[in-house]
Amino acid sequence: MEKITIIHGFTKHRRLLASALIAITILFFINAAHPGAKHFTVIAVHDIGVGAKIKASDIRVVSSSQQWEGQLTTVASAQGRYAISKIDAGEPLTQSLIKNKVSLDPLDTQAVSVTVPASENAANLHDGDRVNVYAANDLSRAQLVAQHALVLKVSSNTSSTVFNANNSSHVMLAVNQNQLPNLATYMGNGQFTFAVLPD
Numbered sequence: 001m002e003k004i005t006i007i008h009g010f011t012k013h014r015r016l017l018a019s020a021l022i023a024i025t026i027l028f029f030i031n032a033a034h035p036g037a038k039h040f041t042v043i044a045v046h047d048i049g050v051g052a053k054i055k056a057s058d059i060r061v062v063s064s065s066q067q068w069e070g071q072l073t074t075v076a077s078a079q080g081r082y083a084i085s086k087i088d089a090g091e092p093l094t095q096s097l098i099k100n101k102v103s104l105d106p107l108d109t110q111a112v113s114v115t116v117p118a119s120e121n122a123a124n125l126h127d128g129d130r131v132n133v134y135a136a137n138d139l140s141r142a143q144l145v146a147q148h149a150l151v152l153k154v155s156s157n158t159s160s161t162v163f164n165a166n167n168s169s170h171v172m173l174a175v176n177q178n179q180l181p182n183l184a185t186y187m188g189n190g191q192f193t194f195a196v197l198p199d
Helices: 002-033 120-124 177-186
Strands: 039-044 059-064 111-117 130-137 140-155 170-176 191-196
Touching (some): 111 191, 130 170, 130 177, 140 177
Antiparallel strands (some): 130 140, 130 191
16 A cells, blocks of 8 residues: 555656646747747837927837836827937937926026027038037137037028028027127127037
8 A cells, every 4th residue: 555655646746747847848939939028118200309399200109128227118108298318210218318398408407598690510500419609700710609509490591501690590509698698799790600519
């Protein structure tokens, strides 16, 4: 009787072991077919400039095997908020890239807007660019008058494609208020040029 009990116990354990091996095999094939868990994330459909209010048409939700810290997962979580840095097309949106409200310059709460005459090189500027601004007049060489200014809007005379200080073309900038006196010195008769800073 004792011998039969031992054999019965061994058979029971063998069945449990076989069941475990089958379960492991099934999990292996499931993982092979799906190597990474899929996560929903919001990405930019096209480039989104600094300070832009995000619209539903600017973004879409995709699935990805990767995760990012603070990633957004629904259109509603990003729509109506503002980009605080440039977001490239295809880039995942995260909490660090957007905020509910934005000042003229998300990196400078003391920024104010100022409009300066455009020079020829302003034709290469785009909304959202960061620039250093130089100014000169007949009495002086070019001087640095504003640093890390944010380009808010570039406007050109509709009757001309050439930017110069003598037409109605202009560049609207967000600059720190402490830099306004430097700009004001050249507003009447100065020529402004812009050096685009790397992202």
